[in-house]
Amino acid sequence: xxxxxxxxxxxxxxxxxxxxxxxxxxxxxxxxxxxxxxxxxxxxxxxxxxxxxxxxxxxxxxxxxxxxxxxxxxxxxxxxxxxxxxxxxxxxxxxxxxxxxxxxxxxxxxxxxxxxxxxxxxxxxxxxxxxxxxxxxxxxxxxxxxxxxxxxxxxxxxxxxxxxxxxxxxxxxxxxxxxxxxxxxxxxxxxxxxxxxxxxxxxxxxxx
Ligand SMILES: N[C@@H](CCC(=O)N[C@@H](CS)C(=O)NCC(=O)O)C(=O)O
Numbered sequence: 001x002x003x004x005x006x007x008x009x010x011x012x013x014x015x016x017x018x019x020x021x022x023x024x025x026x027x028x029x030x031x032x033x034x035x036x037x038x039x040x041x042x043x044x045x046x047x048x049x050x051x052x053x054x055x056x057x058x059x060x061x062x063x064x065x066x067x068x069x070x071x072x073x074x075x076x077x078x079x080x081x082x083x084x085x086x087x088x089x090x091x092x093x094x095x096x097x098x099x100x101x102x103x104x105x106x107x108x109x110x111x112x113x114x115x116x117x118x119x120x121x122x123x124x125x126x127x128x129x130x131x132x133x134x135x136x137x138x139x140x141x142x143x144x145x146x147x148x149x150x151x152x153x154x155x156x157x158x159x160x161x162x163x164x165x166x167x168x169x170x171x172x173x174x175x176x177x178x179x180x181x182x183x184x185x186x187x188x189x190x191x192x193x194x195x196x197x198x199x200x201x202x203x204x205x206x207x208x
Contacts, residue, residue: 002076004028005057007047009035010198011207013066014054016160018198020070022190023156024077032205067102067157074153082153093147097154100136101161107132108165133172140181151185159185 006021006028008014012035021028033039033053040051048055048064056063056072063069074083084090103126109115111129126132140146146154162182166172173179185191202208 001027002059005031007031007033007044007053007055007057008198008201009033009039009053009207010202010205011035012053015194015198016066016157017054017056017069017073018194019160019188019191020073020082020153020156022194022197023082023153023188024073024080026073026077030201032201034205067098070153070157071098081150082156084147084152090147094152094154097146098157100132101154101157104132104136105161108161108169108171111171112169137177141177143181144184151188155185156191158182159191 004021004026006014006017008018008030009032010018033044035053038044039053045051047057047062050064052064054064054066054069056069058072058076063072071083074080084094106124107126107129145151146158159182162172162178163186166174166179166182
């Protein structure tokens with residue numbers, strides 16, 4: 001069995017990885033990392049030179065970037081059926097929406113910090129905020145899952161990102177197609193357990 005060490009701050013994108021670790025039924029150690037000094041310390045920079053959370057160490061190899069960690073874990077636990085098989089057409093669709101989401105994440109952050117969409121920004125991968133959001137909304141209309149007929153890591157990542165955009169970012173209305181989609185997955189046992197574990201970790205770190 002591989003040794004997994006999860007470096008996280010429970011108030012970071014680490015919460016998404018936590019959900020995934022629980023979804024996979026993984027066994028892992030947790031190393032809490034505070035924002036600020038500790039995250040930029042020599043010790044943590046030797047794990048993630050970006051000084052950011054989350055990071056996952058698996059048998060001594062470090063993986064950073066939430067999307068990469070999620071895909072890696074989905075492949076590591078094939079029996080959980082959280083990613084379409086390599087070489088299937090669904091795997092192509094999977095990549096499409098995974099890369100779409102990674103860019104949509106920037107659209108949300110730009111919107112949150114009020115970075116203007118303009119002509120000069122037309123080489124930005126996500127296009128413009130409204131088009132990206134409308135594309136997603138149209139795509140998810142009447143759907144429970146992004147791909148096929150079962151929950152995959154894409155649903156986990158989309159749901160967690162939408163949760164952030166709605167509840168933290170306050171940038172989407174708390175109703176409609178995206179919310180209906182999100183609510184179907186938020187109640188998953190692994191998410192509920194992950195949230196509980198993160199809450200306990202936050203308390204032990206003195207984070208309110
Ligand atoms: N591309 C990275 C982004 C990681 C990231 O920006 N994490 C934030 C918290 S959500 C962070 O650790 N910020 C602390 C800092 O930059 O000092 C990912 O997808 O994991």
